[in-house]
Amino acid sequence: MKRRTFLSVLMLLLAVCHIASSQDLKLNDQEYFETQGFNVLVYNNLFTGGFNDEKTAGIELIHHGVRTAQGGAVRLSNTPEQWDLVPSIPTRKVNNASNSIESVLRYDDFDFESRVVVTAKGRGVEISVYLDQPVPTELEGSAGFNLEFLPSQYWAKTYLMDERINRFPRYVVGNTVTRPNTEKLKQYKGYETYDDRGTGEFIDVLPLETGRTLLLAPDEPERMVKITSRYADLMLFDGRVLAQNGWFVVRSLLPAGKTGKVLTWTVEPNAINNWVREPNIGFSQVGYLPSQEKVSVIELDKKAKPLEKASIHKIGEDGKTTEVFNGKIEPWGDYYKYHYVKFNFSSVNTPGIYYIMYGDTKTNNFIINKSVYDKITDATSDIWIPIHMNHMFVKEGYRVWHGEPFKDGYLQAPPNTDHFDLHEQGPTTDTEYEALELIPGLNVGGFFDAGDFDIETHSNISVVQNFVQTWESFKPLRDQTFVDQEARHVVLHRPDGTPDILQFIEHGTLNLVAQAEIIGHMAQTLSNSVLYNYHHLGDAASLTDGLPYNAELGPYEIAADGESSGVKDDMWAFTSRNPSLDLRAATVFAAASRALKGYNDDLSERALTQSKRLLKEATELLASQPQDSTGREWASVADISTNLQLYISTEEQQYKDKFQELLWPALDRNVSFVILTALHGIPHMEASYKERLRPYVVKYNEYIAGLEEDNPYGVPIGLGNWAGSGFIVNFGTTISFANEHFPDIIDANHAYKATDWLFGNHPYHNYSLVATVGAARPKEVFYGNNRADFSFIPGNVAPGILFRKPDHFENYDDWPFLWGQNEGTIGGNTSYLIFGSAFKNLVIKKRLDI
Numbered sequence: 001m002k003r004r005t006f007l008s009v010l011m012l013l014l015a016v017c018h019i020a021s022s023q024d025l026k027l028n029d030q031e032y033f034e035t036q037g038f039n040v041l042v043y044n045n046l047f048t049g050g051f052n053d054e055k056t057a058g059i060e061l062i063h064h065g066v067r068t069a070q071g072g073a074v075r076l077s078n079t080p081e082q083w084d085l086v087p088s089i090p091t092r093k094v095n096n097a098s099n100s101i102e103s104v105l106r107y108d109d110f111d112f113e114s115r116v117v118v119t120a121k122g123r124g125v126e127i128s129v130y131l132d133q134p135v136p137t138e139l140e141g142s143a144g145f146n147l148e149f150l151p152s153q154y155w156a157k158t159y160l161m162d163e164r165i166n167r168f169p170r171y172v173v174g175n176t177v178t179r180p181n182t183e184k185l186k187q188y189k190g191y192e193t194y195d196d197r198g199t200g201e202f203i204d205v206l207p208l209e210t211g212r213t214l215l216l217a218p219d220e221p222e223r224m225v226k227i228t229s230r231y232a233d234l235m236l237f238d239g240r241v242l243a244q245n246g247w248f249v250v251r252s253l254l255p256a257g258k259t260g261k262v263l264t265w266t267v268e269p270n271a272i273n274n275w276v277r278e279p280n281i282g283f284s285q286v287g288y289l290p291s292q293e294k295v296s297v298i299e300l301d302k303k304a305k306p307l308e309k310a311s312i313h314k315i316g317e318d319g320k321t322t323e324v325f326n327g328k329i330e331p332w333g334d335y336y337k338y339h340y341v342k343f344n345f346s347s348v349n350t351p352g353i354y355y356i357m358y359g360d361t362k363t364n365n366f367i368i369n370k371s372v373y374d375k376i377t378d379a380t381s382d383i384w385i386p387i388h389m390n391h392m393f394v395k396e397g398y399r400v401w402h403g404e405p406f407k408d409g410y411l412q413a414p415p416n417t418d419h420f421d422l423h424e425q426g427p428t429t430d431t432e433y434e435a436l437e438l439i440p441g442l443n444v445g446g447f448f449d450a451g452d453f454d455i456e457t458h459s460n461i462s463v464v465q466n467f468v469q470t471w472e473s474f475k476p477l478r479d480q481t482f483v484d485q486e487a488r489h490v491v492l493h494r495p496d497g498t499p500d501i502l503q504f505i506e507h508g509t510l511n512l513v514a515q516a517e518i519i520g521h522m523a524q525t526l527s528n529s530v531l532y533n534y535h536h537l538g539d540a541a542s543l544t545d546g547l548p549y550n551a552e553l554g555p556y557e558i559a560a561d562g563e564s565s566g567v568k569d570d571m572w573a574f575t576s577r578n579p580s581l582d583l584r585a586a587t588v589f590a591a592a593s594r595a596l597k598g599y600n601d602d603l604s605e606r607a608l609t610q611s612k613r614l615l616k617e618a619t620e621l622l623a624s625q626p627q628d629s630t631g632r633e634w635a636s637v638a639d640i641s642t643n644l645q646l647y648i649s650t651e652e653q654q655y656k657d658k659f660q661e662l663l664w665p666a667l668d669r670n671v672s673f674v675i676l677t678a679l680h681g682i683p684h685m686e687a688s689y690k691e692r693l694r695p696y697v698v699k700y701n702e703y704i705a706g707l708e709e710d711n712p713y714g715v716p717i718g719l720g721n722w723a724g725s726g727f728i729v730n731f732g733t734t735i736s737f738a739n740e741h742f743p744d745i746i747d748a749n750h751a752y753k754a755t756d757w758l759f760g761n762h763p764y765h766n767y768s769l770v771a772t773v774g775a776a777r778p779k780e781v782f783y784g785n786n787r788a789d790f791s792f793i794p795g796n797v798a799p800g801i802l803f804r805k806p807d808h809f810e811n812y813d814d815w816p817f818l819w820g821q822n823e824g825t826i827g828g829n830t831s832y833l834i835f836g837s838a839f840k841n842l843v844i845k846k847r848l849d850i
C-alpha cells in the first residue's frame, strides 16, 4: 500500500515537473503553438479549394525549421488530391486560458460540420473532433481526420505501427483497388481529376499500415513524431499513388451514427534538447565583381547569440586556404521568425575563389572576378525558352525534350464554360465556329505558359513584348538555337545563323497573329478541356493523342484511317472577345512588326495589318462600352504601358496624351509600381517629360532607402501566395533603367541587391533561385514540366521564398511540387531576360569606369 502511495506521489511530482518543462508547447502571440524545435499551426493558413489547394493549409507542423506536415483536417478521402473538396473554416477561436484552438470545419455540399479542438498537452498536442450531428449517411466511411507528412522528409526513414517495424518507401509502390464511380464523392465544382478509360471505376488507395500508435522516424530525431489514437485506428497511406504531388497521409475514419467527441489523437513531435537552427549565411552563389559591394546577410535563430566576427578565406591554386579578411558582424534586427545580422566584406577585391566562415559554419565557395555575371541569361535564353516553344519538336544532344504537341488542334470552347485554370467562355463564342468545332490553324508558334502546357494569350503578348524590348534595347546577337519553322524542329546548342531572339519573336508572333487572323480577335487562352490532362507530367506531345476528336466513334476508338479518334482530349480555344486584350495585342503586333522587318517580312506585314485592324476595332468597342464597365477601366499599369506602346508605334498624339493623363496620377498613387513604365517613356517624349519625372525618381530613391528599414535584404519581399522573385527582378530592372537615365539620383549598386537575392542572399537557405546559371549551389528541384523527376529546366527562375502565415518563409529544394515557390513562367523568365540584359549593360559600363 505504502509503496503504491509513494509511486503515485512520484508520478504526480513527475507530472508537475513535466508541466513546468521549458519545452512544453505554448500558444504564442502569433496564434500558434510553439516550443523550441517545433511549431503547430492550426488553420493559420486556410484551404481555399480548386486552384489553391496546394498543401499549404490546415493543421501544419514546422519541425526543426522545416514545414513537414500539413493538411490536418476532416477530409473526405484517403489521399485527397488538388480539386478534391476542402472544408471552409467559418470560425476559429484561440483560447489562451485553456491553451487551445477550436475551429469549425464545414462542407457546404453535404451540410456537414465538425469541430476540431487542438490543445497543448505537455510536449505535444491533443487533436479532438466533435460532432453535434452524426456524419451524414453519404459520408460514412469517407469522412475522416487526415494529417499529411512530406515524403521527401520521411522517405527511407523507418516507422513503427504499434510494434511493427517498417520503412517509408522512397518511391511509391503501394496497393490499390478500383471502386465504382457511383461511390466517388464529387470533386471541386464537379471537376474530375482522372480518366477512367471507360471502366466506370476510380482508383482508391489501400493503407500501408493500420494500428493505434504510429511512430514516425525514430531513426531521425529532427523528424520523429509519435501519433496515438484513442478511439479509432490510424491508417497510413501513400498519397503518391494517385498523384506525384501526394504526401504520406495518416488518417482515422470518423465513426458512423455518433455525436460528441468522436476522435482523439495525441501528436507528439520530438524536440531536440537545446536545439538551435544552423545559421543561414546568404551570399551570391554566382559570385561578385571585384569592385562591387559585398554584404552577406546571416539569418539566425532568435536563441542563437550573434558572433562578433566572420571571416573570408581564399582557396589558392595549390588548393590551400588562407584567411584573407575578418570583419565585424553588424546587427540588423528581427524580421518575422528569425534574427538577422550582416557581414560586409566589400574590401575583398582580388579575383579568386573564396568561402565565408561564421563560427563553425563554412559556406561553399564562390568566385570574385570581373566576368561572374557575363552568362547569367544564357541558360534562360539557350535552354529554358526554346524548351517552352509550343507546336515544335525540341531536341538537345541525345535527348528529346518533347515531340510536336497538339497536332489535333484546338476546338471552339462551348459557351458558358467555367474553366479550372481560371478562364471562362462567356454566353457566346464571339466567332463563326460552333461549340466544339475545330478551329483550324491555331496550332502554330507560341510558348507553354509555365509548368503546364497551355497558351495564355496575355502572357504570350508580354513575352513577345519582352523579347522585342530586349532586342531593341540590347540587340543580343546570340545564336545557339536552331529553329526550322517549316519542319517544326528545334535543336539546342546548334547555331543556324539567325539571332535566337528574332526566332523567339517570330515564334510568339506566329501564334498571336494566327489567333487574330483566324478567330478575328484574340483568344483568352488555348487550354485543356479536361482536368485529367491539365496536370499532365511527361512529353507535351503525349498530352493529347494528336488525333482530332470524332463524335461518330465510340469512346477511345481510333478511326480505321487513323486520322481521328473517340478520345475527348482535344484542347479548346476560349474565344470570348476582350477589347482590352485586343488593344494589347495591337501594340505587340506593331512592335513585333518592327523587329521582324528584314528577317520575316511576310510575318512582319501580317502583324502590322492585324495591329491596325485590332487597334481600330478595339478602340471602337471600348468606346461603345458603358463608362463604368471594366472594359473602360484604363487605370492599370498595363493600360499605361499599352498607350505608350501605341504612341511608339503610331506616333499619334492621342496615345501620348492618354499615356500622360494616366501616368502622373498613377505615379502620385504608387511610385514604385509605375516608375519602370514611366522610365520607358523617356526616349519617346520631349525633354520636359524627363524633368517632370525627376521628383518621382527622387521619391523612388527614398522608397529604395526605406526597404533597408523594412527588411534585412533591402529588396521588396512579396508575402503573397506566389512568392516574390518577380518583384525583385522588376526592382532590379527598374534600378538599371533608372540609373541609366538618372545616375545622379539612383545608385547602380542597388541593382546588386536583386542579383544577390536571386543568387542566394535570402531567407531559408542560400541556394541560387535560378536553375544552374554558373552558381556554385543552384536550387536542384523546380516545378517545371519535368517536376515528377525531381529535376529542373536550366535558366528557370523560381518564385522562390514563399511566405506562410503568420511568420514562416520557405523554399523546398527536395520537393518540387509547390508552384507558389518552385514554378517558373514564360512571362517571369522573359522578364528575367530583360533584367539580366539591363544588369549586364550596367555592369559593363561600370567595368569600363574601373
Ligand SMILES: [Ca+2]
Binding pocket: 421, 449, 450, 452, 453, 454, 456
Ligand atoms: Ca496555365
Ligand SMILES: [Ca+2]
Binding pocket: 479, 480, 481, 482, 483, 495, 496, 497, 498, 499, 500, 503
Ligand atoms: Ca538561332
Ligand SMILES: [Ca+2]
Binding pocket: 408, 544, 545, 546, 547, 548, 549, 565, 567, 568, 569, 570
Ligand atoms: Ca485528340
